[in-house]
Amino acid sequence: MRNLELEYYQVLQQQNFDKSKLDYSIFEKYTPFLNKMAQVKNSAITVFDLHKKEHIFNSYNLKNLFGYNLDNIDTDYYNSKIHPEDFVSLLKIGISVLKNSYKLPIAERKNYKLQNEYRILNSENKYIRVIEQFQTLELDEKGNFWLALSTMDISPNQEEYNGIRSQWVNTKTGEINVDHFINNIGSKLSNRENQILFFVNKGLLSKEISEKLSISVHTVNTHRQNILKKLGANSSIEAIKFAKELNLV
Structure with missing residues (x-):
């Protein structure tokens, strides 16, 4: 400090x-x-x-x-x-x-x-x-x-x-x-959040992501909300934009 x-x-x-x-x-x-x-x-x-x-x-x-x-x-x-x-x-x-x-x-x-x-x-x-x-x-x-x-x-x-x-x-x-x-900074996305962000970037819906990863839709949506918080984004579109500029996807 x-x-x-x-x-x-x-x-x-x-x-x-x-x-x-x-x-x-x-x-x-x-x-x-x-x-x-x-x-x-x-x-x-x-x-x-x-x-x-x-x-x-x-x-x-x-x-x-x-x-x-x-x-x-x-x-x-x-x-x-x-x-x-x-x-x-x-x-x-x-x-x-x-x-x-x-x-x-x-x-x-x-x-x-x-x-x-x-x-x-x-x-x-x-x-x-x-x-x-x-x-x-x-x-x-x-x-x-x-x-x-x-x-x-x-x-x-x-x-x-x-x-x-x-x-x-x-x-x-x-x-x-x-x-x-x-x-x-110092609050990087988890491996699972990175996976979900990758699929969101590909245009997949939560249901499709849940099937890909063998997890519930509720879990996918929870991760998506956490991604928005960590990136300071208000929507998935905004999150993808920020993630691209930060070289996360």
Whole structure:
């Protein structure tokens, strides 16, 4: 864990900011809009400053959604509420996405959104699933990622699921970069799931797969649901698409 945190902050440090050129009056103009957005969407809004390496804005309703004390919220406080296993995965995502983001042309750096679904501890000491979306709010004059906007909602999916779901989306084209479905890292498909995915890719129905493998249709469908979860997919078609990009089929 410690090594991952060090690597994450080392990657953050790769950007070279000129403090004298950072005009924080720009951010002040965003504040009324951010508060209004939190009110209309009932989403928790935060802004992370990649120069200061800290949150510089928390919407008023963060307390209502999670029961947090707004006076105590800082990066360490917030991170302490994330499920330890999910926090490790989120660090891996942060490292991977930052490295790839630095490679983007400056003109495209505002075109991407990172969406993570993970577990966080609420004021009742219970883990709930949340969906958090990150996108660039401001670049500095040199094109560095400066201010990052986070929009967080309680996930409608509160099923018992160990792990996270993550995707990196081009907001202009709608393209999803499957390399950043980090929920699949360290959570490879089992041999049986790989067999079923192979047959799904061939167009076989659950009944046909059950006959091929001499297992019940119910077992096939259970495996298919597990495949969707591990790949972060919403349908078999989407699962096959992701699996092909991950060289699983």
